Amino acid sequence: MVTLYVDDLAVSVEKGSTILDAARKLGIYIPTLCYHPDLTTFGGCRVCMVEANGKLVTACRAPVEEGMVVRTDSSAARQVQRTVVELTLSNHNGDCLTCVKDSRCKLQEVANYVGITPERMAMLRSAVPEVEVDESNPFFKLDRTRCILCGICVRTCQEINGVAAIDFGFRGHKTTVVTIGNKGLAESRCESCGECLERCPTGALARKDYEQPSREVKSVCPYCGVGCGIYLGVRGDRVVSVRGDKDSPVNSGQLCVKGRFGYHFINHPDRLTAPLIKRDGVFVEASWDEALDLVAARFLETAKHYGPDALAGISSARCTTEENYLFQKLLRFLGTNNIDHCARL
């Protein structure tokens, strides 16, 4: 362990930790933009600048040293932070109210901390370049006027899912995030997993039809056998979002396109909402009593006339474990072992 002092508070952290780790352990806020705990450290934005033993260093990269004295609020550090934030804001789309990330935006948070006044802002603001928004992906858009070039999406796509669909392209002040061959996201090798937009600190990568849920319920993805942990976002009586459960040992918060965006079947108008009985070849709505009495009568009749093995049941790999249990129990109560499911397939 290494002991150091951040803003006069002593803290002991593992060797190899960074100043940022030490500060966070103390609950001291250091602004960051390009840092993300899931990813390798880039150290490019320089907004986490602090003074350590009298020298300016980036807190996300600088390793702790025994007896180190760190000042997060030295005037030199503040100077750098302010410059970085002002430069970033100068060509950032200022229309915050229509941005889906408004009030959850990392850039707003950091600007607030650094203390950018409206007057200063008005002076700084140069014309925001006209760049077309990439709307090609059906689930999310890439709005480069809100991009701060932190590279979190680029690293996510390399390190989290290993797709590497996007990277920095062009040079100097023209630098932007591009796909291979600078095609639209939908035409690129992007797999629409949405991992990048989950981590994007601003509204540059954002969901299209985003509705903020009013509560969340922990559950499991209904698609493939991986069984990713999810939170279903609910608003009123509708499911409006899905996000990965970071604490799940299965997926550590990660999801694929189906799990993250494929929830529309739940609220779909085609859902069956009443029992149906076929009469003269057409389905007519029936009450539960009518339908269930009919089914029970036909099962019992069949078993009586032809023996219980004239009954058969196909259970479902999509229903719950408990439901599968009851299903086989019912068929076996009726006297047959003719039970299977489509898992052989």
Place this chain on the structure above:
Amino acid sequence: MAGLATVLGSGAMTNTIGEIEDAGAIFVIGSNTTENHPVIGYRVRKAVRKGAKLIVADPRRIPLTEICDAYLPLKPGTDVALLNAMTHVILREGLEDREFIANRTEGLEEMRRAVEKYTPEYAAAITGVPANDIVRAARLYAGADSAAILYTMGVTQHTSGTENVLSLANLALVTGNLGKPHAGLNPLRGQNNVQGACDMGALPVVFTGYQPVANDEVRAKFVKAWGVELSGVPGLTITEMFQAAADKKVRAMYIMGENPILTDPDANHIYECLESLDFLVVEDIFLTETAQVADVVLPAATFAEKDGTFVNTERRVQRVRQAIKPRGQSEPDWQIIQELARRCGFEWQYESSRQIMEEISFLTPSYAGITFERLEAGGLQWPCPSADHPGTPVLHVGKFSRGLGKFSAVEYRLSAEQPDEEFPFLLTTGRSLYQYHTGTMTMKTDGLNRFHEEELMEINPADAKVLGLCTDDTVNVTSRRGLVRSKIKLTERVQPGVVFMTFHFAETAANLLTNSEVCHIAKTPELKVCAVRIEKA
């Protein structure tokens, strides 16, 4: 998963998803992991970034082949020849784990004799994979400290599906890659709760936890607990059920949450079988193709509208929680089943899924320690035999459930259907990243459809040229069982002589074409290989 149970005594993923990342080598066979199990695909890619050797065996150039160390493009249905040859190389070069073989296995000599003739050259002639690559793959696999095998339906959906799994087990046993972390033999299950359905005895021959119905002691236990007489006669498998329906032996059928008209092979046949039933009840969330044939349709709730558990492919029992109330008059399946049971004269009184789980743990040794209370803190991997047992991430540590791991002497057999002059192409089927199964759920999300809206049969450009076909042409695909129309996509992903379709779309229903010939041991239909003719429509 009959294959695994025979040799090891259990038929589930032996290891845990999280371990894949640190495997020394990964052998992916018949699994398009990044599209069908994407989050496991992320782990495989990460393992490769961390230095794992990746071996991919697949007739199609699936995305993982871009980052693999050895690619084995075998002809569909020739897995046993390939795997036997890899084992042959390992034994010939002395790469086997002698200590593990001596202490933990039986039957090596018999297996050794069986793989004797499978020299890489011999296998190359059958599989189409260059002999050198087979040797290299065997060395990569055997050379790693720990090597994990990942496989799916690509391996089991063959008439020789069980043999495929047995020869994979030989490979894992001979190199000592079982009963330790970052290794194992890992079937990746397709649907969210296949594992749970199997565990719960939604199978014709077993009760919960794979307790055989034919075993008198087991049956006595269930008779006592349930208070009814129980049949010890093994029931019919799904394929047999449909045939029995056609033969008027099965008269009434109950289908819960499945759409066999699209998922089962030979869709015309299934449709006719269902039509010949006296009575069919289907319980589902949508009016599926199968529901349309029913006499009664019962509206079920989705996973978001009920409590319960799903068991994932690594045997992890996890809680599903109700988020909203069921739509309209729909009801959770467990409540529907219970109501039906009551009307059949059974006094069932379950108030919740939690209460059902209590009964499951009471009757199922591998679930004995699993309760909803414990699941609140996170999932539990079975076997979990007691309330204080932490669950089992890695199976077969120190000992196999059957005692010793058993080598099997397995011979390569030709697939039931081979291409001939009349039907010169091999059709294989699978899924895409953006759709799931029969699309009942995914096709309700417009964005997913935008990526994969209609069937595009994949065909090699060389074949297309011979047939005079261009991209987006529509073709008639004919097998001995039926005909479907599909647009085509020219791609080097498939090798010459092979075409690929998904089974997501009702309009093209590739399963109209496929073969219901079943694996003679596990009764898994041969969905993966069938012979077809391609003509411009």
